[in-house]
Amino acid sequence: MDPHTLGRHDSWEAVRAVVAGFGVSGFAAADNLTHLGARVTVLDESGTGRAEEAELLGVLGADVRLGPGCTAELPEQADLLVVSPGWRPDAALIRQAQKRGVPVWGEVELAWRLRDPGVRSEWLAVTGTNGKTTTVQMLQAILAAAGRRSISVGNVGMPIVEAVMDGIEYDALAVELSSFQLHYTHSMSAQAAAVLNVAEDHVDWYTGWTGDVDPMTAYARDKGRIYERVSSACVYNLADPVTEDLVREADVIEGARAVGFTLGTPPVGCLGVVDGILVDRAFIAEREHSAAELATVADLANPDGSPAAPHQVANALAAAALARAHGVPQAAVRDGLAGFQPEPHRITPVGTIDGVRWVDDSKATNPHAARSSLAAFDHVVWVAGGLAKGARFDDLVAGVRDRLRGVVLIGRDRDVIADSLTRHAPDVPVIAVDGGETGTHELMDRVVEAAAGLARSGDTVLLAPGCASMDQFANYAERGDRFTAAVARRAHGD
Template sequence: MDLDRLGRRDPWDGVRAVVAGFGVSGFAAADNLLHLGAAVTALDESADGKEEQAELLGVLGADIRLGEGATATLPEDVDVLVTSPGWRPDAPLLRQARARGVPVWGEVELAWRLRDPEHASPWLCVTGTNGKTTTVQMLQAILRAAGLRSVAAGNVGLPLVEAVMDPTPYDVLAVELSSFQLHYTRSMAAESAAVLNVAEDHLDWYAGPTAMRDYAADKGRVYENVERACVYNVADAETERLVREADVQEGARAIGFTLGMPGVGQLGVVEDILVDRAFIEQRGTSAAELCTVADLPAPAPHVVANALAAAALARAHGVSQQAVRDGLRGFRPDGHRIELVAEHSGVRWVDDSKATNPHAAQSSLRAYEHVVWVAGGLAKGARFDDLVSGVRDRLRGVVLLGRDRGVIAEALARHAPDVPVIDVGGGETEHEQRPMERVVEASARLARPGDTVLLAPGCASMDLFASYADRGEQFAAAVREWTGRD
């Protein structure tokens, strides 16, 4: 059986597929493989919250195995293993597949193979350590402002398999891809793609001395076989290196974005105006206005950079300047992204709980002049020395919480020893419960009029909170309670 030749319109009868991981993307993969005629076995170590989906797929003929030990052994007679993106390559099931020569696909790889050959929607893809979701949502807003039928899909929004299998084809897809998803992707050829930035993250997933190089290489997969434009960050040399090393289709262009004056073939900023010197005929001598910084939801540098990347992908697709402007003007980000919670007694309280790694936290901190920084959680193997060195002059004080707060405390001691630090604990004792109330009280002691208290933890949240959203909501609730006392 030649799996590489199987596509949307081919018979899948006789294909024996195992779907590892029964989350949103796993369910979508299993469901659509069943509809195509494949024999599907779905595996997951946890049955929590999956009972209804399992029952539905069972009625359709799938073999569902949920619970402890379900993923320990790869079933016999398997033609392909479709894995959820969070599964590390050294997971036993994946090791067994490789040892037996069974192809391992991610949901993205499966989705690419299932596109309708007669109505294949082009993909505009975004990856990077930080800013992916905001950029894809900005791109989606621009595409819709241009009157295109589009959807945000992949790591955000609709599962990609569902997007490509929609009976009414989309004009274009705005696709967010994580490094995990790209790791298991081989044949994708995006119309255009962007790597926003590459910084330390997920080094608990990419193990060993080559972890950072492997992580960057997976990000770079998004550029392989690109048709029109490889969009890179002028301020991040690694993204340009990934473009230079990519094997792209003839005619594909490298398009940079910068917060400064753009060169030819770039998008950038001139006197608070976002401009295009890449997709206009007179780019050698002039630039086209796209929108102003004031049109964006916030003037923070990383927000401007995300808008430029989204605009570059849209312009590569042929979207007008007016649609870029209208889309960005109407865009509103999801919660917990540099979201103003309150302003009280001259102090601004800002929730950027989505800043879950040092690079994201640094981008957020650079948006404010004087900051009381709330940080800590699960560091995922990251280091904070570069972050602290880069922002120490902005720090009025730091409030630390969470399991790996000591990693940040050590970086502060090395590079910002004069900055006051208050440690509210990691939730290990009863005294340390309800951490956000203690965070807000400590922050209020450090803050002065004109300062910003910024929740930009630089860490994941699951040591103390259900999610980054839960962390942000508890912070906001504690702020509102504190500021409402006067």
């Protein structure tokens, strides 16, 4: 049975589907394929903590195989392989599927094919090295302010396949997509899509299987897949030429427009900022000679009243462009952005002690995100380190060295950052805090103590690690929580 011919209302009973990976998206894919009647086999080398889900799928008739070695061989009878994000294309299971002509889909591809053809639910999609989650959440706030029935899905919120199968007729889905997800997406056709930026990240994932193609080129191409078959607007960043190149290379539906965003005065066809006002010169009839006011930069201020960082303004412009492409009125953009509250660990002020401001941006898990965060402050004690994922820090350090009061380093790959500091900022004091491979309160207490010793009144101590967290913490949220708790203990003299 060829799954390419099947949709939501077809019978999948003859399809033998293999789902590789038993995380949130893998379970959603397996669950819905089972309900459609497919014969489902689930494979996961770990499956830790998923016993209830495994039992449920077993009751529904799925064959759930968990444990070491179970993904070494693709089952002999397989018509479709659905892989969870993060599976490398050179994995044995995927190589075997390709050799046998078995389609390889991601959860996004499966979700697109299972849309209800009787419901016009548009996809507004976002990718980029940094800012995806915030932009999608801003977009969702704008859609809600406009009275549109919508939901955030993908890397944030509900798995996409659950959203398309839950029976609710959404006007739009605000879809966050990673390069991993886009790599296995082949037929999606979003109403509007944005690539916020493209910078070095996930180099390790793209190393070893891209052949003659440079890993960063392969990474950018996967980001650019979001523009394929766009029907209304391809939103790109005027400050990042790679994003514009990806729009030029995309095969879009006739009539789709390229819409840029910029922190400066926007040219015709773009969104930008004029005298502290976010303006639209793309979606109004009089765009040749005028602009429509959408919101003010002041509307984006942080909860403590401090101004939004430049990259947060850029995220707001991208979200506004996507919403305007969907037909959202100006007033809803203003109301949505004014009422938006960012989630924790995204340039979140966590306290002021002796004139020093402490900020948690643990979500800055790569050098590009860290640089954007550092650019928001004049004098910074930078807390950095973790798992570098093959990234380099020379450009970051060279670009921000004049802002650095000092640096506190943690994590497995702290020496990578230390080497860049030695080369490009040799006069900046650096303190390495060794906490082993398990994060503890004591580790962050020592980090805070070291940072306080470097900071002066008027400075900002910024946790913007530029690295992933899993060497010492469960995730970036735990890292940020522990930092925040340590700041609170210092503030109270504990």
